[in-house]
Amino acid sequence: IKPYATEVEEMLTEGPGVFAGENYDKEKLEAELMKLPSNLTGEKAYQYLIHYLAEDYEPYVKKLDQFDTTYEVGAGPEGTVNQPPEAQQKQINVVVLLDASGSMAGRVDGYTKMTLAKNAILRFADSLPEQAHVSLRVYGHEGSNQKKDKEVSCKSTEQVYPLTPFKKDSFEQSLQKFQPTGYTPIALAIEKAAQDLNGQDGNNNIVYIVSDGIETCGGDPVTAAKSLHTSNIRPIVNIIGFDVDKAGQQALKEVAEAGGGEYATVEDDADLREYFDQQQRELIDAWFDWGIDTSLDLNKQLLEKRDQLEKLAFTGQGILNKMQEKEYDNMDNAVRFMQEKGKITLYEMDVASKLIMNRSDKIDRYLRKRFYEIDEILRDNMFKIDEMITEKSKKEREKLEGE
Structure with missing residues (x-):
């Protein structure tokens, strides 16, 4: 059995344990715990618990690290000849x-x-x-x-x-x-x-x-x-x-x-000029509508992305948070079982319990920190793009009005 991690980044890659996630089976776990020698130290007991019960955080942590904080912005009023450069540029x-x-x-x-x-x-x-x-x-x-x-x-x-x-x-x-x-x-x-x-x-x-x-x-x-x-x-x-x-x-x-x-x-000539003037007026209106619609769409995208983020790492709701809570409960129950069966003393159970609590706290703080970091990036990116959209809409309208 490999040594247990002490840093949170390493803790998140220790799993999956033998009985982690859907493989959890209380009877089989207790049968394995009964095979362990008696008078284990708290640290050794904790090491076995990591081996058996550490959750498989890594795939979801990768999703968190690779979370898409970008936004899609339409290239401008459809069918127009003016396009905002901040958008996914088309020639x-x-x-x-x-x-x-x-x-x-x-x-x-x-x-x-x-x-x-x-x-x-x-x-x-x-x-x-x-x-x-x-x-x-x-x-x-x-x-x-x-x-x-x-x-x-x-x-x-x-x-x-x-x-x-x-x-x-x-x-x-x-x-x-x-x-x-x-x-x-x-x-x-x-x-x-x-x-x-x-x-x-x-x-x-x-x-x-x-x-x-x-x-x-x-x-x-x-x-x-x-x-x-x-x-x-x-x-x-x-x-x-x-x-x-x-x-x-x-x-x-x-x-x-x-x-x-x-x-x-x-x-006649007046009609011809009026045609292109009308094109300009329609473009002015289109750019105004584009600014409003795109801003509303950005807010919608932000809400959708925050929902995705919350499903990953929001306290009490996210997949990672639920895994952390389940892991803590399983380890806490297992260490109590070991003490009841004489595998560890009451004192060593307290040592192991503190290690379990320390692990749970570190993972919880890490997930909170990552959630708020990504959430802040999402908001900052949205506000920056929204400002560019507002400025672009205004600039295009002013340019058309001046022609």
């Missing part, structure tokens, strides 16, 4: 598909629709958070809108700004590379957008399509949008219909719905 990817068909040369408020669309897209891209990556792809910009050039035009789509962080000068230059020209291969552009986002699964991907008309190249944009949205990339496809007739609006709405996004129709 933000915004892909803009711009219709460069001939009809975009039509004038609204004295400007071509293409000019107004370019200005709105530039303004929108410039408002994205610094960590966002943005891509610009045009379609229908080659050939012409004449029948003889339809094949060329319907095969034309080009990524004029690759999926990278936004740089205003470079983005402006990319907007000057094309003019309204040909047909409208929306489906092809959506399919190519999937390639632009290749490898970006797990990130926050959003596709915006700006168009003044429906597919005119025989493609199936609804199927393309659905395929893109249900792929591993899982982007949301939003469509902004610019000066579109009712039939076109319905067709584009179906594409947006298939892509898991929304369709918005705009008639």
